[in-house]
Amino acid sequence: MALSETGDVSVQDGVGEGAAGSNLIQLVDALGVRHPNPHYDPLVADVDGAALRSLYEDMVVVRRIDSEATALQRQGELALWPPLLGQEAAQIGSGRALRQDDFVFSSYRENAVAYCRGVDLTDLLRVWRGNASSGWDPYTINMATPQVIIGAQTLHATGYAMGILNDGADSVAVTYFGDGATSQGDVNEAMVFAASYQAPVVFFCQNNHWAISEPVGLQAHVPIADRAPGFGIPSVRVDGNDVLACLAVTREALDRARSGGGPTFIEAVTYRMGPHTTADDPSRYRDANELEDWAAKDPLARIAALLDSMDLLDADYADSVKAKADGVAAELRAGCLGMAEPAPGDVFKHVYSAPNSWLDRQQDHYERYLLSFGNGTTEGD
Amino acid sequence: MIKEFRLPDLGEGLTESEIVSWHVAVGDTVELNQVIADVETAKAVVELPSPYAGVIARLHEQPGTVVEVGATIVSFDIPVIGNEADPPARREPNLVGYGAAVEKGGRPQRRVRDFAEDSGSAAAVQPMPDRPAAARSVPAVPAVPAHPAAVPVAPTHAAPAAAAPARQGPAPDSPVPAVRPAHAAPLVSATGERPRSTPPVRKLARDLGLVLDSVHGSGPGQLITREDVLNALAEQGGSAAGTVGYGPGVSEGAAGTGDAVSDGRGLPPASGETRIPIKGVRKHTAAAMVASAFTAPHVTEFLTIDVTPTMELISKLKASRAFADARITPLTIVAKAVCIAVRRQPSLNSSWDAAANEIVQYSAVNLGIAAATPRGLLVPNIKDAGALNLLELSAALKTLTDTARSGKTSQADLSGGTLSITNIGVFGIDAGTPILNPGEAAILAVGAVRRAPWEYEGEVALRSVMPLSLSFDHRLVDGEQGSRFLADIGAILSDPGMVLTMV
Known part of the structure; x- marks a missing residue:
């Protein structure tokens, strides 16, 4: 089905059927066939077999991280986990396009992006275990900790990008959000400011078709990417399950931002194959057939097929990839179970960057309050 | 594994x-x-x-x-x-x-439903119909009734278990849960609002077995402070020092039977039973009480006296410079009186050594004070209490209770006791028949001081009255010695000047 601007909901569901006749950018189709694209091919000309394998490995590993964290939640070791199953290509393709000095402002589902940024695996789980109110120092990996407020991170990214302008640097702020977030005022305000200041920010929207239980068609009667031009921001619609295409369009957007071309809006059309979070049951609101349709467009399967067609997916390699993923999962589990518990006073850390007498006073009061429980009773009874 | x-x-x-x-x-x-x-x-x-x-x-x-x-x-x-x-x-x-720790033992929905539907079973755990006031007046109502070793098996505690089925004819089949209280603790005030306080103070009150509804809050917005709790205990027991650790709910709940704590907090189960492992202090207490009750032939005597002069003495001492920093309570005076009286009746301070076929007569009084501690019932003792003057004795009592309260009572403190006191007055109880601490010849239960009509100078007046209950081992002590001992204590408390005739 060709895309139209009629607002037909089925337009959303029809994506991924092929690049022909569609404005959806796709370089590798669902069967793993590479389609030439004169505009985007040069942007991924450097992606040889080894690089393709690397992208594939990333996707296998993050899928394994995702399933291990889901299991940890089911085993009582995490309070909650937002699975990214099905969105590996969108996150790895875009995440691997970034430079170290770029800065990511994401939602809570971009664990594969965090993986690309080099996050410590234990830090990735810290918040979900209730061990800390924030998982890591954003400046160590140039990625802010996950934003739970829907869409708020787009404002942070735009503000950061305006700072880049002030600094005269050529790095870029990249913000990740979902289709549901585009209905939030924050996202729209961020786009207005980004366009006004021509800030070097990339809006990377993963349209995974479901805002928890709301299908995207309810809140977007036109493709989401079509909204951006109304703000004066160029946009592109990409097959979010095609890691190569995601890499290509993100590189283009980054290049534009670095060269003073301002913001870009990318809609990566993908699918959340799992629940919204581990506390959600998607079978209550969506058709099992839909999941089956999207399983046929699995982002890993198509790259595996492409590698296979290039004779790059022998058994030894497949085993080594699996072993790597299992190793990462074991490391993740060990890090989770071995996490040291925070002390009561830790709540006062990381509030202000500099000493603060008011906070010191509060801390003093709190410590005396804890002491008033008497000996050995602060751990409850 | x-x-x-x-x-x-x-x-x-x-x-x-x-x-x-x-x-x-x-x-x-x-x-x-x-x-x-x-x-x-x-x-x-x-x-x-x-x-x-x-x-x-x-x-x-x-x-x-x-x-x-x-x-x-x-x-x-x-x-x-x-x-x-x-x-x-x-x-x-x-x-x-x-999630958050669940403060319950069973399955709440079902239990609540059963409770509502099965009034018969519910009745079995209601306060006894003929003693509602008594149940309510008990300041430190236990969630699970404590029967600390040295605390007398008081009527309020003992009677329901035995008498409830008989009295509550409509529900003869209702099981009386083995570990249920005769009266459920009123954890929520009549208004349904929880008294305002802070977690540390709530914990203190719980540890001391005090129900916050009965405490007046002196803080902002009637917030109940630590001092309020301690004052309330002092008022109810006549002795903050003596009351420490007498919280029955905690003594039982924490006495090595942690499960009972959560169980006791919730609604009483209407049917069924809760099975609690016998271990720790609970187990030790049980063994000691069985050994004592079935070895030493107990005799208990009662004496109720007008202690108004003692209360006046305490007021004077509190106002005096020498005792300004001391914690003088009725228990302090009772402890001193015991030490004085026992000199005239040394058989009360002795032990029956069956193995050696000898009676051991002690020269020093190692005065045990029964304390419901976070660990359970303990009876630490003050070594050679008779050698201490009143100021030193009050300090020793304070140290003993503070140590017990913090759960740090040492084995040395617990061993070597020769004679014990249990302060049941803190529970609002008058009298009972305390069981001897094993190896000791006597134990004195100190009842609640109440304002009561009493004969005074030929007329009826409102006086501060305190009942005393003395249990002694009839192998060691005859009625004469026991009675004289109790009478001497009574004489001192009703007229502290009588000490002059005894020392």
Whole structure:
């Protein structure tokens, strides 16, 4: 089905059927066939077999991280986990396009992006275990900790990008959000400011078709990417399950931002194959057939097929990839179970960057309050 | 090595889930993360991945069962590899995955429903109809009644268990739960509002067995402070020092039977029973009481006296410079009186050594004070209390109670006692028949000081009256010595000047 601007909901569901006749950018189709694209091919000309394998490995590993964290939640070791199953290509393709000095402002589902940024695996789980109110120092990996407020991170990214302008640097702020977030005022305000200041920010929207239980068609009667031009921001619609295409369009957007071309809006059309979070049951609101349709467009399967067609997916390699993923999962589990518990006073850390007498006073009061429980009773009874 | 797996909170804030089906059976070998069960929460049906690689040792719950979060549902037999057999001990955290700790033992919905529907059973745990005031007036109402070793088996506590079935004809079949209180603690005030306080103070009150509804808050917005709690205890027991550790709810709940604490907080179960392992201090207390009750022939005598002069003496002492920093309470004076009286009746300070076929007569009084501590009932003693003057005795009492309160009573403090006092007055109790601390010849129960009409100078006047109950071992002490001892104590308390005739 060709895309139209009629607002037909089925337009959303029809994506991924092929690049022909569609404005959806796709370089590798669902069967793993590479389609030439004169505009985007040069942007991924450097992606040889080894690089393709690397992208594939990333996707296998993050899928394994995702399933291990889901299991940890089911085993009582995490309070909650937002699975990214099905969105590996969108996150790895875009995440691997970034430079170290770029800065990511994401939602809570971009664990594969965090993986690309080099996050410590234990830090990735810290918040979900209730061990800390924030998982890591954003400046160590140039990625802010996950934003739970829907869409708020787009404002942070735009503000950061305006700072880049002030600094005269050529790095870029990249913000990740979902289709549901585009209905939030924050996202729209961020786009207005980004366009006004021509800030070097990339809006990377993963349209995974479901805002928890709301299908995207309810809140977007036109493709989401079509909204951006109304703000004066160029946009592109990409097959979010095609890691190569995601890499290509993100590189283009980054290049534009670095060269003073301002913001870009990318809609990566993908699918959340799992629940919204581990506390959600998607079978209550969506058709099992839909999941089956999207399983046929699995982002890993198509790259595996492409590698296979290039004779790059022998058994030894497949085993080594699996072993790597299992190793990462074991490391993740060990890090989770071995996490040291925070002390009561830790709540006062990381509030202000500099000493603060008011906070010191509060801390003093709190410590005396804890002491008033008497000996050995602060751990409850 | 057996590892148990408890049902986590699979959603956000769930308290229970249903086991839909097991994918494994006992004896099956499972891999880490292998799906072992389908579980349905209020939000979703989810697959449960195995947290361990090992062999299924036991499935604790059947399919179709609704299980509380935190309940053990499956046990694994895990192969022990190297030094993993002895992992470093670490505090078992209450993981977010298990939600907040559930303050209940059973299954609340069902229990509440049963409670409402089965009035017969409910009646069995209601306050006794003919003693509602008594039950309510008890300041430190126990969630689970304490029968500390040295505390007399007072009527309020003992009677319901035996008498309730007979009195409550309509429900003769109602079981009287073995560990249930005769009267449920009123944890919520009549208005339904919880008294305002802070967690440390609430904990202190709970540890001391004090119900906050009975405490006046002096802080902002009637906030109950630590001082309010201590003052309330002092008022109710006539002695803050003597009352420490007498909180019955805690003495029983924390006396090595931690399960009873949570159970005692909730609504009384209408039927069924709670089974609590016999261990720790509870076990020790039981053994000691059985040994004492069935070895020493107990005689108990009662004496009620007008202690108004003692109360006046305490007021004077408090106002004096010498005693300004001391904590003088009726218990202090009673302790001193015991030490003085026992000099005239030394047989009260002796021990029966059956093995040696000898009576051991002690020269010094190691004065035991029964204390319900966080560990349970303990009877630490003050060594050679008779050698202490009043100021030193009050300090020793303070040290003893502070130590007991903080749970740091040493074995040395607990051994070597020769004569004991138990302050049942803090519970609002008048009198009882205390059981001897094993090896001792006497124990004095100090009742509550009440304003009561009393004969005074030929007329009826409102006086401060205190009942005393003395149990002694009739092998060692005859009625004459026991009676004289009790009378001397009474004489001192009713007229402290009488000490001049005794020393």
